[in-house]
Amino acid sequence: MRTPRLLGGRYEVGDLIGRGGMAEVHRAYDTRLGRDVAVKILRSDHARDASFLHRFRREAQSVAGLNHPSIVAVYDSGEDSMTEPGGGRVDIPYIVMEYVRGRTLREVLNESGSLDVEDACVVVESVLDALAYSHERGIVHRDIKPGNVMIAEDGAVKVMDFGIARAVADAQATMTQTQAVVGTAQYISPEQAEGQTVDHRSDVYSAGCLLFELLTGRTPFVGEPISLTYQHVRKPPPVPSTLASELPTDMDAVVAHSLEKDRTRRYPDAETFRADLERVRTHRPISAPARASLAALIGAPAVAAATGATAAPTEVLGGAAPTEQLVGPPNPATQPVRRAPVEEWSTSTYPAAKDRRRGGALAWVLVGLALLGALLLGLFAYSQWQENREYRAMLPVPNVVGTDIDIAKKRLDKDFTVTAREVDSQKPKGQVISQDPASKGEEGILQRNGLVTLTYSGGPGSTQVPDLEGMTIGEAKKALEDAGLKLGDREAVDTADQPQGRVVSTDPGALTNQQKGTEVDVTYSSGKVRLPDLTGKTADEARKIIDDLGLPYPKVTERTTDEAEAGTVIAQNPAPGAIRNDQVVAIIIAKAPDKTVTSPPPSETPTPTPSEPTDTGTPKDKGKGNGKDPKTPTDSPTSTEPPLPTDPSPTAGPAPASVAVRPDGWRLSATWSS
Missing domain, CATH: 3.30.200.20 (Phosphorylase Kinase; domain 1)
Incomplete structure (x- = not known):
C-alpha cells in the first residue's frame, strides 16, 4: 500500500x-x-x-x-x-x-450549451459580488473564466484562484508580444492583451465575456490565441441577440457596456455591472451609459427602434447652422458643400450678395422643416406618455403568500404579469410559498405590468423507496431521508436471512413509488430464530426444518435404543426456543439394536454301536474324513459325542450312507452303511 x-x-x-x-x-x-x-x-x-x-x-x-x-x-x-x-x-x-463538492461552470456549459437569462444573471451577479469584495481589498483576479467558477451541489456560486494569477502577473509585469499573456485568451481584456497595467476593470471585461458565453453558448471572439488577442483589442464584439434571438435589448446593452475596449467607457466597477444585471433580471430600466454603449455599437436609430424610444429633436436636426454661409450651387445634394472663409466674402458686387441670400434661405427652410418635424414628434410622444402614464405607474405588490395559486393569480393579473413555478413541498398542494418581489419594503413596489414570480407547492412529490435490505438502521434512515422519505416503525424479527441489526424488509416495499414525506416501516433481524421441537421427526424432516430456518447444517449422531422408532429424532441440543441464527443444532437419531443369535441345546442321539460308528468330530474336524461340509461354523459348542475317524478309507469300513445336518449348519450325526 x-x-x-x-x-x-x-x-x-x-x-x-x-x-x-x-x-x-x-x-x-x-x-x-x-x-x-x-x-x-x-x-x-x-x-x-x-x-x-x-x-x-x-x-x-x-x-x-x-x-x-x-x-x-x-x-x-x-x-x-x-x-x-x-x-x-x-x-x-x-x-x-x-473543498467544494460540485461542478465547474465549464462542465455545466459543456453539458447544457448555454443558460437562460435568469440563471445567467444569477451566476454572473454572484461572480461580480465576489469581484467587488476582492477589488475593495486591492486584489484583482485576472483570470475570470468558466473553469474558475464552481457551482456547488446546493447551487452556491464559488470563484476560485484569487491571487495566484496576480502573483504570476507581478512576476511578469513587463510583457512583449513574444511573452505569455496572463489570463485565458477568450476572456482577456484589451489592456491585458496589450501588456498594459491592469486594474479591477480588467475583471469587469472578463466577466462580460463570461456573461456573453453563458447567454449564447460561445465567447465573443473565436479563433487562435494570436487572432483572439487582436480581436479583443481591435474588433467590436457581436451583439448577443444576433446569436440568441430571445435575449432582450437591455441585455445586449449591458453586455456591450461591459465589453467596451476603452476601460474608461466600461462599467467603472463590478458593483455597477451587477446592479444593471439585476435590473435586467427584474425587468427594470438599465443605466443610460449601458444604452449609450449599445447605441455606439449598432447605431442610435437601431437602439431607438429596439427599445421603443422616441428620437430627440437634436437627432432630427442634422443640417448646417442657419448662420453658416455657403458657396457653390444652391442644391447641396448635387454639389459638396464647403465652408467659405470670411476673408473671401465679397460685398462689392450684387451677385455675391445675391448668392448669400439664396443659400441662407435654403438653410432656413431646412431648419423650419426640421422644427416642424420635431414638434410633431414631440406632440406624438407627449400623447403617448399621457396615455400610458397611469399604465406605467409604480404600484405596491400585494401579499399572496399562503393563498391558493389560482386566487393569487387573479389578484395579481389585473396590474402585473405573473409567472408561477411549482416545487415539491410539504405545504398543501397549490399553496403559494413565496413571491418575488416581496410584498413589503422597496422590493414590493413594481411598475404596472411588471413581472411577479410566484412559487407554489406541488405537494410532497413522488419518489422511489430505496432498497434497504442488509443496511443498518442508521444507514436505512440516511437513505430514506436522501429520497425524501421518513423512517417509520421498526420491528425486530427472528430470522437467519440477515445478521443481527440488519434490515430484512420494508413496508412499503423497495422500489415502489411513494409521496415524499411518507413513513417507511422496517423490520430488522433480531439475530435469533425460533427452533421448534424436533423429537419424533425423521432425520430428513429435522434437516429440512433446520435448513428452512437458515441455520448451519446440523450435527447428527445415532444412539441404539428400542424405545423409539429407528431413524427418528430422540434428542436435540439446544432445546426448542429462541437461539442465535448462526448456532449449530445437534440431533440424536434412534438406531435399532443388533439381533443376538442363540444356539439351541444339542439333542440326544443314540449311542453308536461298534458296528455303527458315528461322526462326533468338532466343527474344525468337519470335512477331513470324506471332504464334505468345508464351511461348517467353527464357534459352536463342543460336542460330547466321540470324535469321528480322522481318516476313513474304503478299507477301514463302509462309507456313510447319509449325514443329518440341522438348518443352522450344525451336523448332528452321521449313519454309516455296512
Whole structure:
C-alpha cells in the first residue's frame, strides 16, 4: 500500500482533481482538523523564480484574508521541498483551500450549451459580488473564466484562484508580444492583451465575456490565441441577440457596456455591472451609459427602434447652422458643400450678395422643416406618455403568500404579469410559498405590468423507496431521508436471512413509488430464530426444518435404543426456543439394536454301536474324513459325542450312507452303511 504524500506535516495528498497551466489541484485530508480540503501545488518551473516565490508568499497571505460566500476560502499556504531528477532540491509552494463538492461552470456549459437569462444573471451577479469584495481589498483576479467558477451541489456560486494569477502577473509585469499573456485568451481584456497595467476593470471585461458565453453558448471572439488577442483589442464584439434571438435589448446593452475596449467607457466597477444585471433580471430600466454603449455599437436609430424610444429633436436636426454661409450651387445634394472663409466674402458686387441670400434661405427652410418635424414628434410622444402614464405607474405588490395559486393569480393579473413555478413541498398542494418581489419594503413596489414570480407547492412529490435490505438502521434512515422519505416503525424479527441489526424488509416495499414525506416501516433481524421441537421427526424432516430456518447444517449422531422408532429424532441440543441464527443444532437419531443369535441345546442321539460308528468330530474336524461340509461354523459348542475317524478309507469300513445336518449348519450325526 502506497503511503500518501504529506504536506506541512498535516495534509495527506490524494487524487488529482484538476490541472491547469500553472498548478495541479489535489483532494487532500487535513489530519489536524479532520476535514477534506483542496491543495493547489504550483508547477516546479514557476517555483524556481525567487522573485515569484516572494510575491506568491505575499499574495497567499492577502488572499487568505478573503472571507466571502462566493469565494473559495483559502485556509493555509506553505512550501514543500522536492527532489528533481538531477538531484537538486526545489521548494514547491502550495495553497490549501476549501473543498467544494460540485461542478465547474465549464462542465455545466459543456453539458447544457448555454443558460437562460435568469440563471445567467444569477451566476454572473454572484461572480461580480465576489469581484467587488476582492477589488475593495486591492486584489484583482485576472483570470475570470468558466473553469474558475464552481457551482456547488446546493447551487452556491464559488470563484476560485484569487491571487495566484496576480502573483504570476507581478512576476511578469513587463510583457512583449513574444511573452505569455496572463489570463485565458477568450476572456482577456484589451489592456491585458496589450501588456498594459491592469486594474479591477480588467475583471469587469472578463466577466462580460463570461456573461456573453453563458447567454449564447460561445465567447465573443473565436479563433487562435494570436487572432483572439487582436480581436479583443481591435474588433467590436457581436451583439448577443444576433446569436440568441430571445435575449432582450437591455441585455445586449449591458453586455456591450461591459465589453467596451476603452476601460474608461466600461462599467467603472463590478458593483455597477451587477446592479444593471439585476435590473435586467427584474425587468427594470438599465443605466443610460449601458444604452449609450449599445447605441455606439449598432447605431442610435437601431437602439431607438429596439427599445421603443422616441428620437430627440437634436437627432432630427442634422443640417448646417442657419448662420453658416455657403458657396457653390444652391442644391447641396448635387454639389459638396464647403465652408467659405470670411476673408473671401465679397460685398462689392450684387451677385455675391445675391448668392448669400439664396443659400441662407435654403438653410432656413431646412431648419423650419426640421422644427416642424420635431414638434410633431414631440406632440406624438407627449400623447403617448399621457396615455400610458397611469399604465406605467409604480404600484405596491400585494401579499399572496399562503393563498391558493389560482386566487393569487387573479389578484395579481389585473396590474402585473405573473409567472408561477411549482416545487415539491410539504405545504398543501397549490399553496403559494413565496413571491418575488416581496410584498413589503422597496422590493414590493413594481411598475404596472411588471413581472411577479410566484412559487407554489406541488405537494410532497413522488419518489422511489430505496432498497434497504442488509443496511443498518442508521444507514436505512440516511437513505430514506436522501429520497425524501421518513423512517417509520421498526420491528425486530427472528430470522437467519440477515445478521443481527440488519434490515430484512420494508413496508412499503423497495422500489415502489411513494409521496415524499411518507413513513417507511422496517423490520430488522433480531439475530435469533425460533427452533421448534424436533423429537419424533425423521432425520430428513429435522434437516429440512433446520435448513428452512437458515441455520448451519446440523450435527447428527445415532444412539441404539428400542424405545423409539429407528431413524427418528430422540434428542436435540439446544432445546426448542429462541437461539442465535448462526448456532449449530445437534440431533440424536434412534438406531435399532443388533439381533443376538442363540444356539439351541444339542439333542440326544443314540449311542453308536461298534458296528455303527458315528461322526462326533468338532466343527474344525468337519470335512477331513470324506471332504464334505468345508464351511461348517467353527464357534459352536463342543460336542460330547466321540470324535469321528480322522481318516476313513474304503478299507477301514463302509462309507456313510447319509449325514443329518440341522438348518443352522450344525451336523448332528452321521449313519454309516455296512
